[in-house]
Amino acid sequence: MAAITTIITGATSGIGKETALALAKKGHALYLLVRDVVKGDELVRQLKQQTVNKEIFSVKCDLSDLHSVYTAAEKLKSRLFAINVLINNAGGMYPMRKLSHDGFEMTxxxxxxxxxxxxxxxxxxxxxxxxxxxxISSEAHKMGKPDFDDLNSEKSYSSMRVYGAAKLFNIYFTKSLAEKYRDKGITAFALHPGVVNTAFGAGAGGMTGFFLTIARPFMITPEQGAQTTIYLATESGLHTKSGTYFKKKKLAKVSSAADDAAARERLWQVSEEILMAHPAGL
Structure with a gap:
């Protein structure tokens, strides 16, 4: 039987790395989309040493650069016939407002x-x-209040506020994918991995940094944090739950804002418009 082909972003550390290791052990053909090629190649070497799986590859992809995303996608399309699992795992929180390569607020x-x-x-x-x-979303989505008139946070900036909105957008995206591609055989899931002890949020100042420092001794390990992702990537019979949000491998409630169908559709339209206006196109 052909191997399951799985794509993972943000696999060089934290829960992404633990997810990659678990799926490598299960025999998935893994394509690790990485910003740092040196770290990506080292991870491929480590995973091949730790498992009998030789179908593990790294592909350069900087999610803050749409041309890099397009180039990575084209490389995958030239090598693969089909993809069975896509894990959009990478994320980031930034203590100070900064812009991406394309001029968008980085979060x-x-x-x-x-x-x-x-x-x-x-x-x-x-x-x-x-x-x-x-x-990969977060319980932080419950703090999310999208402002479509200020997606670049030019009026004001708070790392937790924009992060909460981004995690809410992850749930909007999940629900839209499940709805728009239901008849195409696609299923989509969002999840909260738990409060995981990783380098995430490193450098955060103010109250965010203070709370992260206090909470760190009580955080779960990256291996524990990866369990819901691994479950959603491998468990059979989940098709009826497409479009839902999981925590600790179980269905979980989302905020009332996450059920806003109009906001969900607006995010999709805005995202499409951004991509169509970019030289890489859609």
Whole structure:
């Protein structure tokens, strides 16, 4: 039987790395989309040493650069016939406002826009593979209040506020994928991995940094944090739950804002418009 082909972003550390290791052990053919090629190649070497799996590869992809996303997608399309699992795992929180290569606020660019572009560019292969698309969200989405008139946070900036909005966008994207591609064999899931002890949020100042420092001794390990992602990537019989949000491998409630169908559709339209206006296109 052919190996399951799985794409993972943000696999060089934290829960992404633990997810990659677990799926490598299960025999998935893994394509690790990495910003740092040196780290990516080292991870490939480590995973091959730790498992009998030789079908592990790294592909350069900087989610804050839409041209890099497009180039990575084209490389995958030239090598693969179908994709069975796409794990949009990479994310980031930035203590100070900064802009992506394309001029978008970095939290929005990395957590949502880059993954939206990647998923859309790979959609032909995802449909061929009847794929599961797994988006790493967070309970922080419950703090999210999208402002479509200020997606670049030019009026004001708070790292937790924009992060909460980005995690809410992950749930919007999940629900939209499940709805729009239901008849194409696509299923989509969002999840909260838990409060994981990783380098995430390193350098955060103010109250965010203070709370991260206090909470760190009580955080779960990256291996524990990866369990819901691994479950959603491998468990059978989940197709009826497409479009839902999981925590600790169980269905979980989302905020009332996450059920706003009009906001969900607006995010999709805005994201499409951004990509169509970019030289890489859709």
């Amino acid at each position: 929005f660019a990395v957590n949502h826009l880059g993954h939206f572009a990647l998923t859309m560019h790979l959609m032909p292969l995802l449909q061929k593979g009847q794929a599961r698309i797994i988006n």
